[in-house]
Amino acid sequence: MAKDDKVKDKQDKEDVGAGLDVGTMNFVAARRNGGKSVKTTRLRNAFLDLPPEHKRMLKLSKTSYMEYDGRLLVIGDEAITTANLFNKEARRPMSAGMISAGEIDAQGVMAVIVKHLLGEPRAKDEQCCFSVPAAPVDVQDSDTTYHKAVLSKILVELGYRPQPVNEALAIIYSECVPENFSGLAISYGSGMTNACLACNAMSALEFSLARGGDWVDKGAARAVGITSAKICTIKESGVNIVAPKNREEEAVALYLQALIDYSIDNVIAHFSKVRKEILIPKAVPIIVSGGTSLPDGFIEKFRERFESFKGKFPIEISEIRAAKDPMTAVAAGLLLYAQMED
Amino acid sequence: MMYRIVNVTSMNVVIEDIGLRLQPVGGTSSQAIVRADVADKSVDLKRHARWIKIEKFEIASSRCAIPTVQAPVPEVMSLPAAPVQTPAPPPVSAKRDVEFENLLRSMDAMKSRQEDLFALLQAAMAKPAFAPSPAPFHVVQPSVAQSQDPVILPGKMLPESVEISVKPCETDLSRDDFDSALEALRKAKGR
DSSP: OOHHHHHHHHHHHHTOOEEEEEOSSEEEEEEEOSTTEEEEEEEESOEEEEOGGGHHHHHHTTOOEEEETTEEEEESHHHHHHHHHTTOOOBOSEETTEEOTTOTTHHHHHHHHHHHHHOSOSSTTEEEEEEEOOOBSSSTTOOSHHHHHHHHHHHHHTTEEEEEEEHHHHHHHHHOTTTTSOEEEEEEOSSOEEEEEEETTEEEEEEEESOSHHHHHHHHHHHHTSOHHHHHHHHHTTOBTTSOOSHHHHHHHHHHHHHHHHHHHHHHHHHHHTTTTOOOOSOEEEEEESGGGOSBTHHHHHHHHHHHHGGGOSSOEEEEEEOSSTTTHHHHHHHHHHHHHO | OEEEEEEOSSSOEEEGGGTEEEOOTTSTTSEEEEEHHHHHHOHHHHHTGGGEEEEEEOHHHHHOOOOOOOOOOOOOOOOOSSOOOOOOOOOOOHHHHHHHHHHHHHHHHHHHHHHHHHHHHHHHHHSOSSOOOSSSEEEOOOSSOOOSSOOEEESOOSOSSOEEEOOOEEEEEEOTTHHHHHHHHHHHTTO
16 A cells, blocks of 8 residues: 555544534534544524425525425525514424424434535444433423434434434533543533533533523513514624623523523532532533523623622532633534544 | 233334334323234234233123023922922013013114124224335334333435535634544543
């Protein structure tokens, strides 16, 4: 084998393995792209029905869509913008971190999104780690079995070897390298908030809460009398939650603060219950991540609220920091895990 | 012999080879009645045995519970020391005989109507409620931890004959620390 071929072969092997963050709002895939580059691809996990005659317009505007059974579905970010245009709510394949029970097109749309984000496997039975939430502690009779099975089935069908990994633990993998993968990660997603306390890459405790960005959107929308989709657009277009500029932003800021309080309160309650069983030898960082933590001022607000709970906190905290990129932190951590497994 | 098959889980259970779909427990279609010979041949029924409850029953016994009617029997009296004239059995009136015959006839008619209905039911049940396509459903057993409940998924997740145009948002992250992070994770996990 020529030297160049050997180098290419080594490079190809290094590129094997994929991470897939299965979010209620976004799907993010991460793959090695040769050398030190990691390529992430993201697509909004939403869709909207349009009359079939709009297909030409969608093609011209290079909008993502799929057409089957004589139906035309806009998928991705454009589903949200189009929904806003028609004052409708976009359809969502997932809700509260898991596959929507009442959404009949959910699995088909998700399969299409996953296929286009991951592409063809780079090796036979290539490992693909996908994110799963922990079981929510504030919803009774909810489990992740069906959700995991559907995602696994999609990945097997596409030629991958699926491996579910806790979403918040994936953040520890990508963000807590200096602390030897010890820390407390809180992932503020759209459907859920996930928390994981890990020590030396081992998950010590994980749980989730059935509140996230969607809960904020719904609450704020109800408060000011507009649709959740519009609130979501306002929130994503750049709200500073420590200095809101209008009534809608004020509502978003209030609900985000309530979400932070709720999550810290639950972290205290659940970690206090197992305080005697878990020995964390030294202070660990809190990593704040997830799409809902993107608004300006979120980490400042978190630090401020944490101070008010500090006396009750069950573990010693060294610092509070935001993930380097809250949108891709989970996918990057999953990629690391997939490559380690391969 | 008939079997009553009851879904005892909170998930849908599909017995594919006899075309049976049982809704979760408490649902309107969480149970079904199947002929014993059909059920006995089903491989999927045995496979899903832990998720369902099977009760056997006889249609004939429950359907034709006709009370046995007997003519009144005279009481046998103990014999006294001295021989006495044994009283003759009370005579059954002719009118009562006619009523009794009419009752038996109407019961026979009811029985025959029920048998017709039963034959119809049997014919209907010989054919599955929906015809199983080559692989419409099956139980997935991926390499992930599963709970005790069965998970039944469509045979094919990716829709076929679909026209798709997807343009995901792509970002290249420069991760100088990726290899060192991978090495550190391997070390932490002891690999």
